[in-house]
Amino acid sequence: MLNDYLRRHDGVITAGQALSVGLSRQSVNRRVQSGEWRQCARGVYFVEDRPFTDAARVRAAVWSFGEHAVASGLAAAWWHGLTRYAPVDVEMTTPRHGSGRKRPGARVRRRDLKTGDVVECRGLKVTALPLTALEAAVRGSGNRAVMDRALQREATLQQLWSAHLRNKGRHGSPAARILLQAADGTHSTAERILTGLLRSSGITGWRANVRIGGYMVDVAFRGAKVVIEVDGWAFHSDQATFQSDRERQNVIALQGWQVLRFTWLDLTEYPERVLATIKAAIRV
Incomplete structure (x- = not known):
């Protein structure tokens, strides 16, 4: 069960997940002390028998901020397959009153997301496709094509407008509104x-x-x-x-x-x- 879990989650596992698949805290500590597992953050580990891929890096970064953290922005766009390359800094959204210190390689935005704006994709919580497209498209002019790619898939213009209106006041909201208005006609x-x-x-x-x-x-x-x-x-x-x-x-x-x-x-x-x-x- 443990090996299957690690395979499906890019070799990343949290302390809570390890306990859920039958490991004890002592067993987790032994693996860390022996170098079999690397501690990425408090309670987040990577198994050192495989490459530390971009997927592992993104997953570990998001999980390091707790079970309510959600990959967002360009990190979510890459996870959805809307961009070719994973971002250097992993952007995520956590609840407004959540905990977690800033750490290198992570960009944290504190905002309470609606249920419809969060999905689980390959075992990781990420912003849903419409909100992801809006947030990623305004991360520099070179990312505007992200919105186009999302709309070539199952997202619709109406869904993007709905996601925009549900999340007014977020970072990049005015720029996203301009893109949406340009899309009409x-x-x-x-x-x-x-x-x-x-x-x-x-x-x-x-x-x-x-x-x-x-x-x-x-x-x-x-x-x-x-x-x-x-x-x-x-x-x-x-x-x-x-x-x-x-x-x-x-x-x-x-x-x-x-x-x-x-x-x-x-x-x-x-x-x-x-x-x-x-x-x-x-x-x-």
Whole structure:
């Protein structure tokens, strides 16, 4: 039972969990004293017969703040699979009146979470996907794609708004509200960003909202026969819309036009790369 528990929990175990699977306090102490177990924090141990992975590090950090601690922010985003790399500092949320000292490698926010905003994932309490996406997306501009990835999965825009309203006043709440507002009617927002970039960079020879092959395109360079289409957040593209966009793109391409597609995130996160691509395409 002990080995199975350790396998499922990345080699991390608490004193209480050890007792629940049949070990005595003396047995736990012997393992620590012999070096078989490493003490990560008071009452939290790691078994030294395996690599200390990022999953073990995150789990140990959260468990070191007690049974009510919840992984949140970028730590929760990584645990949910929304980001590729685990954060250096493990962010977690603990009850407002909880205990626990600050320690290296941990960022603690004290807030009482609603039941619906906490889930258990692979044996660890983490913020639910909608709240995780909101909190992680505002941890620096490079993390805005986290919200998009969450909404490509089972989360919905309505769930994100609900999570936001339940947690007003949290760190990053104003920035999250701006992202959510941008998500409503995002295509028009992205189109305005694109035309603004073209004007500010001095690129000429284009027109917005041009009809080609029976379709209205966002921007067209008639001289270079280049069309630019902008997409909103990924969650706006259901299967039917995805298929329609591809059919539309094929019709335009068969008439001799090169089609460039950019997303809201491309335009806001990588505008210089977008402009370089457009310049390369229209260069004669």
